């Protein structure tokens with residue numbers, strides 16, 4: 227997730243018990259080719275991080291050979307092509323949702339990456355644009371990904387134009403799975419194991435689940451999937467602060483910590499006040515002072531944070 231699943235956050239997740247696989251932020255060619263892969267918070271990978279998927283924002287004009295070579299040198303084991311993002315930056319280079327829409331370009335780019343990359347290669351998709359024939363177009367694109375040699379598909383079942391409005395349509399997972407031999411990874415509005423367990427008929431056909439925003443709220447959620455446990459929220463926040471200061475220069479570390487806090491605050495009953503206060507911090511010292519003051523008051527937590535508004 228852009229701005230969030232950087233090296234510091236991945237380190238935190240690993241320390242809290244890890245998860246099956248973690249996706250990097252969506253990476254543009256520029257980030258991959260000009261960054262030092264041993265230091266960059268986008269590219270670096272610590273041994274404890276486990277299985278990591280480098281997510282790419284690629285368009286037909288990008289130097290695919292150089293990008294894939296570079297990631298291979300950096301020790302990547304898995305790549306994912308983002309075909310879901312509708313941001314201006316992605317669309318400007320005909321990547322993300324624009325690539326999903328353009329069937330010929332999609333086929334060409336995916337085949338080229340597949341030829342260059344012998345390891346795990348996945349794609350992240352949405353339902354497409356909402357129009358009368360969207361189901362046909364969706365099925366066609368799944369077929370292209372399958373024929374081009376994808377290993378799995380991550381589906382966030384919303385339309386591009388919805389962004390995060392309405393709800394993820396979990397009831398479409400069985401239909402999507404029936405269209406392809408590819409393993410389907412279900413994503414969107416999952417709060418934890420309960421979401422899937424409450425709708426077994428929708429999730430029976432999927433091979434795995436991917437959590438986005440709730441993983442930012444509860445970075446320990448994967449480790450506690452089968453058995454609940456207690457966590458020390460103040461210690462987790464401090465650890466995040468510490469890891470960010472190690473991997474980012476101070477101004478960026480502060481900004482990333484404020485962004486993380488916006489999600490983490492959903493664990494608390496008065497989290498909006500915590501978030502609002504920390505958003506006003508002007509330095510790393512200041513934000514730590516404000517956080518220490520909040521935690522010293524023994525803030526009330528909520529049993530199940532919600533994704534509403536996040």
Ligand SMILES: Cc1cc2nc3c(=O)[nH]c(=O)nc-3n(C[C@H](O)[C@H](O)[C@H](O)COP(=O)(O)O)c2cc1C
Nearest residue numbers: 227228251252350382413414415416437438439440
């Ligand atoms: C701030 C933010 C940044 C995101 N960045 C990415 C990204 O870089 N790549 C990607 O595939 N999805 C990205 N997403 C979408 C999430 O991966 C996920 O598909 C979406 O949030 C729905 O899942 P969730 O309900 O579990 O959060 C982002 C979402 C948010 C809120």
